[in-house]
Amino acid sequence: xxxxxxxxxxxxxxxxxxxxxxxxxxxxxxxxxxxxxxxxxxxxxxxxxxxxxxxxxxxxxxxxxxxxxxxxxxxxxxxxxxxxxxxxxxxxxxxxxxxxxxxxxxxxxxxxxxxxxxxxxxxxxxxxxxxxxxxxxxxxxxxxxxxxxxxxxxxxxxxxxxxxxxxxxxxxxxxxxxxxxxxxxxxxxxxxxxxxxxxxxxxxxxxxxxxxxxxxxxxxxxxxxxxxxxxxxxxxxxxxxxxxxxxxxxxxxxxxxxxxxxxxxxxxxxxxxxxxxxxxxxxxxxxxxxxxxxxxxxxxxxxxxxxxxxxxxxxxx
Numbered sequence: 001x002x003x004x005x006x007x008x009x010x011x012x013x014x015x016x017x018x019x020x021x022x023x024x025x026x027x028x029x030x031x032x033x034x035x036x037x038x039x040x041x042x043x044x045x046x047x048x049x050x051x052x053x054x055x056x057x058x059x060x061x062x063x064x065x066x067x068x069x070x071x072x073x074x075x076x077x078x079x080x081x082x083x084x085x086x087x088x089x090x091x092x093x094x095x096x097x098x099x100x101x102x103x104x105x106x107x108x109x110x111x112x113x114x115x116x117x118x119x120x121x122x123x124x125x126x127x128x129x130x131x132x133x134x135x136x137x138x139x140x141x142x143x144x145x146x147x148x149x150x151x152x153x154x155x156x157x158x159x160x161x162x163x164x165x166x167x168x169x170x171x172x173x174x175x176x177x178x179x180x181x182x183x184x185x186x187x188x189x190x191x192x193x194x195x196x197x198x199x200x201x202x203x204x205x206x207x208x209x210x211x212x213x214x215x216x217x218x219x220x221x222x223x224x225x226x227x228x229x230x231x232x233x234x235x236x237x238x239x240x241x242x243x244x245x246x247x248x249x250x251x252x253x254x255x256x257x258x259x260x261x262x263x264x265x266x267x268x269x270x271x272x273x274x275x276x277x278x279x280x281x282x283x284x285x286x287x288x289x290x291x292x293x294x295x296x297x298x299x300x301x302x303x304x305x306x307x308x309x310x311x312x313x314x315x316x317x
Contacts, residue, residue: 024102024277025269026250028257042261049263105281110186111248112196112215118241119226121206121233128223130240138236145203151232152198152210155225159195166191186215193217195225207240249276 029038064079121140125132166187169176179185187194197213212222223239230237245252254273256265 020267021270023270023274024106024250025266025273026247026255027261028252028255030258045261046263046266102277102281106248106277109248109280110188110191110215111280112186112213112246113217113244113248114246115212115214115217115222116201116241116243116245117210117212117222117226117239119208119210119229119237119239121208121230121235121237123238124227124230124236125238128220128227128239130238132238136236138230140206140233140235143203143205143233143235145200147233148200148203148208148229151229152200154232155229156195156198162192163187163194163196166194191216193221249273249280 027038027042029035060083063082065082067078067080069076069078120130121143122138123130123134124136124138125134127133163185164176166189167176167179167185168188169179169185176185193214193216195212195214195217197211199211200208201211202209210226214222219242222242226237226239250273254269256269
């Protein structure tokens, strides 16, 4: 699975090093590890390495510190001269850079993700996974590739119509055709999960594998879809494996494995992804602007402008 991070929390170091940590990078999430634990681990290792680098000597300042002593007339106050380091020069974690902004902008582009989903016919469970409590067993000898592909085509057709609806474009307009032909057609706001492409890449009953391209999905939604495919085929099915192979512009090849969660590898990953991030943000914005004839809002302010124009937005899964 590909997980995106923003690298903009850093120790106050030299400007060149600061520049190399402004941006986005992806890491590989091992199965069964929660994404928050993964984020904390990467962040801790990065900050530990940054803090171990040589720092400039903190400047000193003269301060007059109050001191209190017991005298004949009670408590007496006096001032003592002391030399103290300037705290602003000490290593600390800062929230600076444009990584956060870029991550928000990419999120607002509603880019698709790709998954490899594996399933097994013949059983049904409460949570649609192969580890859930078994509730049913069914036959699957009648399932063929032709029947499975027919069901998949129906699913894709339904979701394509939903994509047109949530894109906010007139279905019969030239704008809708041009956006679709350029691969820019996607919801303008948050929508329910939408499957933009789905195909069967392997079938050997009871096992099968699907390649799915989607947006606004959850893993539970993908598991439920496997279950529903089994029902449509007059059988049952459970999901045995879900693996994200692409998250927007980031693929598995871009993801850093655990042995590369270090400063040098993260710097290189941010540098490698910078051109792709900038190109994606620029191409999407210019594409919509040219076709729709208006500026496409980005970031938090853009979200506020869209909210004022279109009212409350539906919340998806």
